[in-house]
Amino acid sequence: MPNTQISSQPKVRRLPSLRPNLIIGGLLATIVVSAVALSLVWTPYAPSEMHIADRLQGPSADYLLGTDHFGRDILSMVMIGGQNTLFASFVAVAIGVTVGTAIGLTASAFRGWVEELVMRGCDFLLAFPTILAAIMISAATGPGIHIAITAIVVYNIPVFARLTRGAANAIWARDYIAAARIAGKGRALISVRHVLPNVMNPIIVQTTISFSSAILAEAALSYLGLSVQPPAPSWGRMLNEAQPYLYQAPFLAVYPGIAIAISVFSFNLLGDGLRDLLDPKMSRAR
Amino acid sequence: MALLDIRNLTVGFDGPAGRVDLVRNVNLQIRRGEILGLLGESGSGKSLTAMAVLGLLPSRMKISGEILFQGTDLLGLSEAKLCKWRGNKLAMVFQEPLTALNPAHTIGRQVAEPLRLHKRLSRRQAHAAAVDLLARVGLPRPAERAGDFPHQLSGGQRQRVVIAIALACDPSLIIADEPTTALDTLVQRQIIELLVRLVEDMDAAMVLITHDVGLLAETADRVRVMYSGSIVESGPYDRVFEGPAHPYTRMLLQALPQGAAGTGAPLRPIPGRVPPPDCRPTGCSFRDRCPQAQADCERTPVPVELEPGHEAACLLLPQVVR
Amino acid sequence: MIAAIAKRILIWAVTIVVATLLIFLVLEILPGDIAQVLLGQEARPDTVAALRESLGLNLPAHVRYFDWIGGLVVGDMGTSYTYNVPVGTLIAERLSITIPLTLASIAASIVIALVLGIYSAVHHNRIGDYAVMALSQAGIAVPGFWLGLLLIVLFSVNLGWFPASGFPGWHSGMAEASYALVLPVVALSAAQAGVLTRVIRSSVLDVLSEDFVRTAKAKGLSGLGALYRHALRNAMIPVVTIMGLQFAHGLVGAIVIENVFSLPGLGSLLFQAINQRDLIVVKNVVVVLAILIISINFLIDLLYLAIDPRLR
Numbered sequence: 001m002p003n004t005q006i007s008s009q010p011k012v013r014r015l016p017s018l019r020p021n022l023i024i025g026g027l028l029a030t031i032v033v034s035a036v037a038l039s040l041v042w043t044p045y046a047p048s049e050m051h052i053a054d055r056l057q058g059p060s061a062d063y064l065l066g067t068d069h070f071g072r073d074i075l076s077m078v079m080i081g082g083q084n085t086l087f088a089s090f091v092a093v094a095i096g097v098t099v100g101t102a103i104g105l106t107a108s109a110f111r112g113w114v115e116e117l118v119m120r121g122c123d124f125l126l127a128f129p130t131i132l133a134a135i136m137i138s139a140a141t142g143p144g145i146h147i148a149i150t151a152i153v154v155y156n157i158p159v160f161a162r163l164t165r166g167a168a169n170a171i172w173a174r175d176y177i178a179a180a181r182i183a184g185k186g187r188a189l190i191s192v193r194h195v196l197p198n199v200m201n202p203i204i205v206q207t208t209i210s211f212s213s214a215i216l217a218e219a220a221l222s223y224l225g226l227s228v229q230p231p232a233p234s235w236g237r238m239l240n241e242a243q244p245y246l247y248q249a250p251f252l253a254v255y256p257g258i259a260i261a262i263s264v265f266s267f268n269l270l271g272d273g274l275r276d277l278l279d280p281k282m283s284r285a286r
Numbered sequence: 287m288a289l290l291d292i293r294n295l296t297v298g299f300d301g302p303a304g305r306v307d308l309v310r311n312v313n314l315q316i317r318r319g320e321i322l323g324l325l326g327e328s329g330s331g332k333s334l335t336a337m338a339v340l341g342l343l344p345s346r347m348k349i350s351g352e353i354l355f356q357g358t359d360l361l362g363l364s365e366a367k368l369c370k371w372r373g374n375k376l377a378m379v380f381q382e383p384l385t386a387l388n389p390a391h392t393i394g395r396q397v398a399e400p401l402r403l404h405k406r407l408s409r410r411q412a413h414a415a416a417v418d419l420l421a422r423v424g425l426p427r428p429a430e431r432a433g434d435f436p437h438q439l440s441g442g443q444r445q446r447v448v449i450a451i452a453l454a455c456d457p458s459l460i461i462a463d464e465p466t467t468a469l470d471t472l473v474q475r476q477i478i479e480l481l482v483r484l485v486e487d488m489d490a491a492m493v494l495i496t497h498d499v500g501l502l503a504e505t506a507d508r509v510r511v512m513y514s515g516s517i518v519e520s521g522p523y524d525r526v527f528e529g530p531a532h533p534y535t536r537m538l539l540q541a542l543p544q545g546a547a548g549t550g551a552p553l554r555p556i557p558g559r560v561p562p563p564d565c566r567p568t569g570c571s572f573r574d575r576c577p578q579a580q581a582d583c584e585r586t587p588v589p590v591e592l593e594p595g596h597e598a599a600c601l602l603l604p605q606v607v608r
Numbered sequence: 609m610i611a612a613i614a615k616r617i618l619i620w621a622v623t624i625v626v627a628t629l630l631i632f633l634v635l636e637i638l639p640g641d642i643a644q645v646l647l648g649q650e651a652r653p654d655t656v657a658a659l660r661e662s663l664g665l666n667l668p669a670h671v672r673y674f675d676w677i678g679g680l681v682v683g684d685m686g687t688s689y690t691y692n693v694p695v696g697t698l699i700a701e702r703l704s705i706t707i708p709l710t711l712a713s714i715a716a717s718i719v720i721a722l723v724l725g726i727y728s729a730v731h732h733n734r735i736g737d738y739a740v741m742a743l744s745q746a747g748i749a750v751p752g753f754w755l756g757l758l759l760i761v762l763f764s765v766n767l768g769w770f771p772a773s774g775f776p777g778w779h780s781g782m783a784e785a786s787y788a789l790v791l792p793v794v795a796l797s798a799a800q801a802g803v804l805t806r807v808i809r810s811s812v813l814d815v816l817s818e819d820f821v822r823t824a825k826a827k828g829l830s831g832l833g834a835l836y837r838h839a840l841r842n843a844m845i846p847v848v849t850i851m852g853l854q855f856a857h858g859l860v861g862a863i864v865i866e867n868v869f870s871l872p873g874l875g876s877l878l879f880q881a882i883n884q885r886d887l888i889v890v891k892n893v894v895v896v897l898a899i900l901i902i903s904i905n906f907l908i909d910l911l912y913l914a915i916d917p918r919l920r
Contacts, residue, residue, distance in 0.1 A: 124623055127852070127905050129860040132897060136631065139882045139890045140638045216751055220864055223753050224879065239754055243868075246772070250761040257754035265749035342825055365830065373828035380826075385819035388838050390845075390916065399837075400827040451827065 021276065025269030032263045036086055039079035047072060047080045047233050058251055066251055068241065074252070078259050081233040085263070088145050088227065089214035092152035097207050099153070100160025105195060107161065108168035109187040115165065122158035130155040130217045131224075138226045148218045148227040155217070156210050163206055167199035201278040205271055212267035219260045235260050287357065288315040289491050290339070290459055295351035297334050297343065298563075305348075306564045309334050310515040312351075316491050318458065321482065323506030323523065324495045325538070329560040331515040332495045336461045339493075340378055341368045355459070373400040377452035379462040379481070383444035387436040393420070393447045394432030400454040419450040424480060442473035446480070453484060460485060460492045466501065478505060499538055503527075508595075511535050514560050514571040517589075521596030531598035533576050570601060578602055612913055620906040627898040628680075632673050635891045641665075646689055646885055676891075685892040690884045695892045698877065703896075705775060705873035706866065709789055710858045713796035717854070720801040725808025730835070732813060740805065747802025752861050756795035756868035763791060773870040792869045796861050800854055807850050811843040818842070845916050852908040856901045863897075 050070045057067045066074050107118040134151035141147070171177060172195065180190050221227040222236030230237070235256040242252035292314040298307035309331040316322045326332045337343045339353055341360060353360040355376060360368060372378075380386040387396060397419055398412035407415060413432070420428035423446040436444055445465065452460055462481060466474035478494075482505055485492045494506060502509060502523065509526045511519040511534065519532040530536045537556045558575040561567065567574050569584035576583070580602065587599040639645050643660035660666060664675065679685060685695035728740040764772035770791050778785050815821065816839055824834035863875030870876070874893055881889035 120619075124626060127623070127856060127901055128627075128898070129856045129901070131860045131864065132894065135863075135878060135882065136634050136890070136894050139887065140634050212749075219751055220753060223751075224864060224867060236753075239757060243757065246757070246761055246765055250765060253754070253757040253761060257751070257757070260751055260754065261746075261749045264751075265745060268745060268749060340826055342822055369828045369830050369833075371828070372826055378823075378826040380819060380823060382819060386823045388820040388824070388842065390841050391838075399824075399829075403828050448823070451823070 021269050022273030025266050025271075025273055028262055028266030029270055032082065032259070032266060033086070035079055036082035039076070039083060043073075043076035043079050045073035045076045047076045048231055049073070049076075058249075066249070068238075068249075068252055074238075074255055077233040077238060078235070078255050081235045081238055081256060082259060082263070084145060084228045084232060084234045085215055085218045085222070085236075085260075088148045088218045089152065089211055092149045093156060093207060093210050093214050095149075095153045096156025096210065097160050097203065100157040101164045101196075101199075101203060103157065103161040104164025104166075105168055105191045107165045108172060108195070109191045118161060118165070122162050125154060125158040126162075128154075131220060134217075134221050134226055135224075143226045143229060145228050148221045151221070152214045152217055156214075159210060160203065160206065163202055164199055167202050168195045171195045171198045205275045205278060208267055208271035208274055212264045212271065215260065215263045215267070288354075289318050289320075289356060290314070290316045290493075291352075291354040292335070292339070293352040293354070295335065295338060295349070295353060297331070297338055297347055297349050299346050299348060301564060303564060308347075308515055308563050309338065312512075312515075312517055314493075314510055314517070314520075316459070316493060318491050319486075319489050320507050321485060321492045321494060321505060323502040323509040324493055324512060325497070325499060325502065325509060326512035327497055327556075327560050329514070329562075330512040332512050333463050335512075336378070336463050336493065336495055339461060340372055340376060341365070370404070373451075374404040374455045375458045377455070377457035377460050379445075379449055379452045379460060379465045381464040382468050383441060383448045384436065384468070386448050387444060389436055392433050392435055393439070397432075397447065397450045397454060400451060404455045415454070416450070419454055420447070422453070422484070423447070423450045425450075441469050442477065445469060445473075445477050449477070449481065449484070453488070456488060456490075458490050460490060461495070462492060463495045464497070465494075467496075467498075474501070499541075511538070514566055515563060516571065516599065518572065518600070519598040520589075521592075521598075525593065525596045529596075531592055531596070531603060532572075532600050533578050533602075534572050535598070537577075609913075613910065616906060616909045616913075619909075620902065623902050624899060627902060628677060628895060629673070631891060631895050631898065632669075632676065635887055635894070636672065637669060639887070642887055645887060648885070680892075680895065686888050688881075688886055688889050690881070690886045690889075695889055698889065699874065699893060699896055702872065702874045702877045704778060705789075705871055706859070706862050706875065709792055709796065709865070709871070709873060710855070710862045712789065712793045713800065713862070714851075714854060714858045716793055717797040717800035717804055717858075720797065721804035721808050724801070725805045726812055726835075726840075728805070728809045729812035729816065737809075740809070744802040744805040747798045747805075750798065752795050752799050753864050753868050755798055756792065756865055759791045759795055760869075773868075775869075775871045788869075788871075792862075792865045792871060795868065796858065796865050799861070800858060804847070804850070804854065808843070808847055811846045812839060815839045815843040841915065845912070848908060848912055848915060852901075852905040855904045855908075859897060859901060 050072055051067060052070070059066045068074060068077070103118055107115040130151045133154050134147050137150055138144075138147045168191070177190060177194055180194055185193075218227055219234075219236040219239075222234040223240050225237065225240065228234040228237065238256040239253060242249070242256070245252055292312055295309055295312040295314075296307055297309035298305055300306075312331075312335055314322070314324075314335070324332045324335070334343065334347075338347075338349055339355070339360065341363075343349065349361060351361070355371065360371070363371075387393065394413055394416050397416035398407075398409075401407045401412040401415050402409070405412075417428045417432050420432060425431055425443055425446050431439070431443075436447070439447065445468075449465075452462075460481075465481065466477050469477060478501060481492065481494075484490075494502065496502065506523045509519075509521065509523050510517050511526070511532065513534050519526060519530065519535045526535065527539065530539055534556075541556055556575065561571060561574060567584075570576070570579075570587050573579040573583040582601050585601060587601045589597040589599045590603045591597050592603070636642060641656070641660070643656045643663060643665055644651070647656055647659060664672060667675075676686075683696055685699070687693065688695050688698055691698060724740045724744070728737045731737045759770075760772050763770045771788055775788050776784050812835075816835070818839075820842075821834050821839050824838040825831070829837060862873065863878060865871075866873040866875035867879060874897070878890065878893045880886075881893065
């Protein structure tokens with residue numbers, strides 16, 4: 001049908017719109033990550049250094065983003081505060097991707113009741129929100145960064161298990177898999193050698209998106225006081241500590257929030273851009 | 287006066303590398319009671335022509351020419367006015383019955399919808415009329431089946447429902463776009479016979495769009511052959527099939543499994559593909575695939591009347607016809 | 609149809625049982641000696657032993673589990689260690705804030721998302737579409753609790769239009785009580801509306817390109833008529849699916865937002881209980897939240913059956 005000609009057109013139109021996603025997302029993510037990386041070796045002030053005389057000051061030449069109620073430099077705290085958030089998100093998503101993908105591959109390789117069990121388990125875990133899981137675990141073991149990591153892992157395992165299983169099932173139906181099976185290769189070998197490389201694209205895209213939702217979750221948990229404990233600074237807790245000073249120093253509530261929003265925004269954009277690039281079939285989903 | 291009179295219809299869009307025409311200068315007339323076959327390969331522009339008549343082309347498509355339906359130019363009508371014609375006097379039967387029906391509505395409701403819309407029937411009257419229509423298209427136990435959802439029907443039954451929707455308001459013109467492509471061969475014949483019988487009963491007219499030459503046998507009164515957006519040959523069915531004038535029509539007939547109507551000619555598939563509309567050769571767009579092509583074919587062909595009502599657009603015609 | 613419903617009821621029941629087992633495991637087995645946790649490390653051993661006895665902690669785990677479940681079934685959740693009132697009463701009281709807050713934010717986000725999502729799909733790849741997409745990205749990226757703080761700074765601190773925090777209670781009148789919930793609802797619905805807008809947009813776009821929408825137009829329905837009568841219902845199928853998740857997020861978001869605006873809902877109860885190590889309250893609040901979420905997902909599943917006849 002002539003549709004072959006018509007349908008080629010939207011793709012042509014979409015091309016210019018996917019580049020900005022990748023470029024802006026990548027740029028912002030680089031800025032966030034480099035600022036946080038820089039804080040490992042240098043910050044304007046030591047984050048715990050108190051200048052009681054200069055407390056609750058607005059932005060100035062000395063303190064670019066102002067000072068908090070102890071007279072600590074906000075810019076330094078924002079830079080360092082990102083360390084815990086990014087670290088927790090990175091570790092949690094890495095574990096989630098690895099375990100979830102392995103489970104998904106296994107489910108797809110064996111099908112039958114294994115697959116059914118895995119999928120029901122995933123449904124169950126997905127219905128259980130990250131923060132609720134975190135609250136429950138922290139009630140049992142006390143707060144700490146491990147709470148954020150565990151909760152984010154628990155959320156991400158089913159996400160990746162489902163995604164991988166769906167994509168892998170489509171690969172198992174291909175002819176070259178049948179050829180490999182006839183050649184006598186085992187399921188595990190086929191999963192790793194043939195299936196995994198072919199399901200990497202959606203996994204990479206989801207990893208980026210999961211990373212941004214992990215940043216959000218960690219920020220919320222540290223705002224609630226369930227993640228990193230004082231005196232280590234974190235974006236979420238800075239916002240919590242800013243709350244009593246909303247009348248005197250409303251700017252305290254601004255910068256850590258901007259840091260969170262930009263981080264989440266950049267990885268979301270990056271994910272959207274990567275999806276357009278790597279996984280065009282899914283480009284409008286979600 | 288012709289029921290439908292398409293004059294110089296051109297459909298195109300502004301592509302990245304300039305304007306691309308998908309349908310070029312199409313002229314087509316159909317009278318009441320007539321069945322016109324529109325024949326062509328994928329990409330020849332026949333479905334787009336149909337969509338243009340119903341005003342269902344995407345908005346980015348640029349359309350020029352005239353589409354006179356009962357004397358009114360449909361291209362000049364507002365969307366609201368056009369809606370009063372569509373599904374009413376002007377109906378369409380689609381290619382893929384599964385996707386053409388809404389999976390979330392019962393078939394009875396879908397058949398009743400145009401009646402509610404155009405005839406302003408009450409819900410109950412429309413339902414009764416829908417059951418009658420389902421009976422007319424030969425759906426067994428129509429009263430019960432009206433409550434079924436499309437996924438509960440077979441492919442042939444679904445196409446009958448699509449036909450019932452098209453018939454609902456006694457249209458004067460039915461455009462059937464590859465109505466049997468998605469069906470089994472046996473069912474194909476039944477559906478075509480049904481369509482032809484219904485069109486004759488209603489004294490309506492039908493444009494039957496197909497890529498299948500065999501389907502037009504004993505069906506079409508007249509034929510238009512389209513290639514790469516243009517009509518290359520037109521005439522009464524018998525004339526075109528017994529004495530095809532355009533090299534493309536001849537090759538189409540030779541590609542037919544039965545051979546060119548018992549001449550014993552071997553089955554010869556047409557080499558190559560329809561050229562994409564943005565890289566057609568200059569002059570005759572068939573010349574890349576035409577075995578008789580000559581240097582002269584770089585000029586643009588104009589239709590030549592071979593006998594009353596039989597025309598073909600080929601520069602070599604005097605020699606070809608002999 | 610009946611078999612399909614029966615299957616979903618079974619899944620619902622099994623999921624709740626698994627959830628209670630998990631909660632029991634994490635909150636009663638994992639922490640070790642609960643009496644010790646409740647009283648703190650400095651408590652005298654005989655006090656701990658007495659509390660252990662009175663809480664029935666010396667009983668085997670399965671007996672304690674069934675005692676708890678039996679109590680849940682008849683509505684007896686035990687007595688709060690710190691408040692010294694029945695936990696059931698405490699939770700019911702707090703739900704009267706959390707539930708309206710959640711429902712209002714979901715309703716608001718659905719209305720916003722329907723308008724923006726459909727608008728955006730109909731104006732696909734035009735400037736309005738890009739604007740809506742940018743807005744929804746911003747809504748997703750801004751954490752609800754931070755938006756809450758910004759709203760307080762703008763509308764309470766600077767403009768003085770709304771109370772910065774607290775809740776006058778429903779007894780002080782619907783109007784005044786609802787007024788205190790306006791900013792929390794806005795903070796809570798922004799992110800949800802962002803996600804939902806994107807889902808609705810892509811779903812409507814998918815359906816608009818379906819053949820049956822073309823059939824509807826060929827019947828003589830106008831573009832909007834086809835959208836309203838044929839596209840929307842079909843486009844709602846994936847949207848309804850995500851509603852269950854949205855409810856879970858809304859409920860949990862409400863718990864966070866209650867802490868921002870100091871609303872005495874389930875969320876603040878949960879955090880007070882955690883800080884005071886009142887594990888009996890924590891356990892039952894979590895189980896109530898879990899049952900709510902699972903039941904909503906169950907209802908969504910039933911709704912799904914009603915919308916999509918292919919599943920029956």
